[in-house]
Amino acid sequence: MKMAQLSAVSDTPIATIKFYQRENLLPVGERTGPNQARYDSTHLRRIRLVRGLIDVGGLSVAAARAVIEAIDSELPLSETFGVAQRSVSDLLDPAGIDAGALARVDAIMAGWCVSADNPGRLAAASVLETFDEIGHVDHRGWFAAYASAALLVAEADLDEVDALPDREAKAETVVVGTVLGDALFSGLRRAAQEHVSALRYPATHPNPARVTEPPEE
Amino acid sequence: MKMAQLSAVSDTPIATIKFYQRENLLPVGERTGPNQARYDSTHLRRIRLVRGLIDVGGLSVAAARAVIEAIDSELPLSETFGVAQRSVSDLLDPAGIDAGALARVDAIMAGWCVSADNPGRLAAASVLETFDEIGHVDHRGWFAAYASAALLVAEADLDEVDALPDREAKAETVVVGTVLGDALFSGLRRAAQEHVSALRYPATHPNPARVTEPPEE
Incomplete structure (x- = not known):
């Protein structure tokens, strides 16, 4: 055309x-x-x-170019993941993050193989630092539930990539999944919060909730 | 002082x-x-x-004021959740979202009690619409894994809120958890992707991965 x-x-x-x-x-x-x-x-x-x-995804032109180049390259897929992760993450300086918060993130991810400079590890530590500053202590394994859920999603991400036929489709899915997956999860989490809240506190639920149903065939 | x-x-x-x-x-x-x-x-x-x-959290002053007012109010907690959700979500017009994408989100969330105007439902539908546009079809239940993970996190969010002693602490946690929880999950997901990727493709792993350990007592 x-x-x-x-x-x-x-x-x-x-x-x-x-x-x-x-x-x-x-x-x-x-x-x-x-x-x-x-x-x-x-x-x-x-x-x-x-x-x-x-x-x-909200990427800058430069970040979009970096991930497009990674898709078109012959990089191993694991490196494509790395490029996608760094392009769509705020890059934090490890030196600026509280050592205690880093140690707590590592405790939550105990047993995971993760590089010290993984942008997600640093970002998660920075969130824990903020929880600390506002005086919020995780007594009951709240954050451990996040780690379990993250592992579930990461397994599904890799399953999806593994099932695709060729390198280009795999690389594209790595990139798209990294960028759009955050937005998908955050949307589903808000809907799930309303659902769990409606189940636990039916009387105070503000909106006429409806039970979602699968579309008719 | x-x-x-x-x-x-x-x-x-x-x-x-x-x-x-x-x-x-x-x-x-x-x-x-x-x-x-x-x-x-x-x-x-x-x-x-x-x-x-x-x-x-990246909130505007106006959005921060809305959630602070919700914390200080006598609103039922479920409504505080709603205010927090709307303040930290892009508000999308349901009319602008493809009906097919909405139906697919509802299928993923089958059995959940969710209002039609839940901002997360609309945001998730908008992500599915983008996956469609770039020709990505979910054959293997990829998105269903996201929904299971979101439910796990939402249960943990509500457990944390339920365990707190008074309304102000609960409301504050609802707000903080909504804002910071997205950032925490997205960081942990990137670290989990590296972990799962390192397990599945040990030879091609680019960085010297290390197994994280709990901090020494």
């Missing part, structure tokens, strides 16, 4: 498509004339991926 | 404390003279809470 069709099918302005090409987020088309190029479904798919990363 | 001491103990500039008071985020102290007031540990605790909400 031509650029105009690619723009129409992807619902993306031509100026945006050209911007993605200049920023190396999207490969150029196959030249068919001095001012024409041909695009195919791989371009369409890539445009949607870039928009998902930037618009829904 | 006086304002200067409150500033020193909380490591917060006097100008910031006065700003919090003007914005109704912090109650004024007990007057002890024409230009003096006395502050106590409740003020210190509140300053740390406000800073946690704004600095770590």
Whole structure:
């Protein structure tokens, strides 16, 4: 298809498509004339991926380019995970994080194989530091439940990646899953809080809750 | 203590404390003279809470005020949950979300009591819509694992709240847990991904992983 069709099918302005090409987020088309190029479904798919990363995932153009380059590279998948994680995480300086908070995160993750500079380890420690500062002590294993849930989700993430046929699909899922998975979990957690709250305190529940049902076949 | 001491103990500039008071985020102290007031540990605790909400949770001043007002109110706890959820969630217009994506979220949450306008339900549907657009189909129950994990975390959230002694501590934990819980889970998920990835692909693991250990007693 031509650029105009690619723009129409992807619902993306031509100026945006050209911007993605200049920023190396999207490969150029196959030249068919001095001012024409041909695009195919791989371009369409890539445009949607870039928009998902930037618009829904909130990534900067530079961060989106880093993960796109990781997808297109021959990096082992575990390194692609690392690039995706670093691109979508605030990078914290370990020296700025309280040693006690780091020790508590490591205790919650006891037995896990995790690098000292894993961005998630540092981010979780920084959250525990804030809980400390506001005087919140975890007496009853609240945070351990988060770690169990995180392990459940990480297993499902890897299962999904393992089941895909080729490296590109795997790498794309690593990236998309890292970026969109946070948003999916946070949404489902809010819905689950309403559900558990409605079960425990039915009388005080403010909204007319409804039990969700599977869609009709 | 006086304002200067409150500033020193909380490591917060006097100008910031006065700003919090003007914005109704912090109650004024007990007057002890024409230009003096006395502050106590409740003020210190509140300053740390406000800073946690704004600095770590990324809330706007208006959103922080809404959740502080919910803590100080006599609202039933379930409504405090609702205020916290709405304050820290992007509020999406249900009309703008694909009906198919909403139906799929409801299928994932089958049997949950959730209001149609729960911000998490809408946010999760919007994520599924993006997965659709980039051509990602969930064949193997990937998202169902997220829902199970979200339920696990929501149960732990409510257990923690239930165990606290008074309404103010409960309400504060609802708010703090909603804001900081997302950040804690997302950090632990990244660490768990590295752990599961290291177990499954030991040879390709890029970093010298280490097994985290509980801190020494």
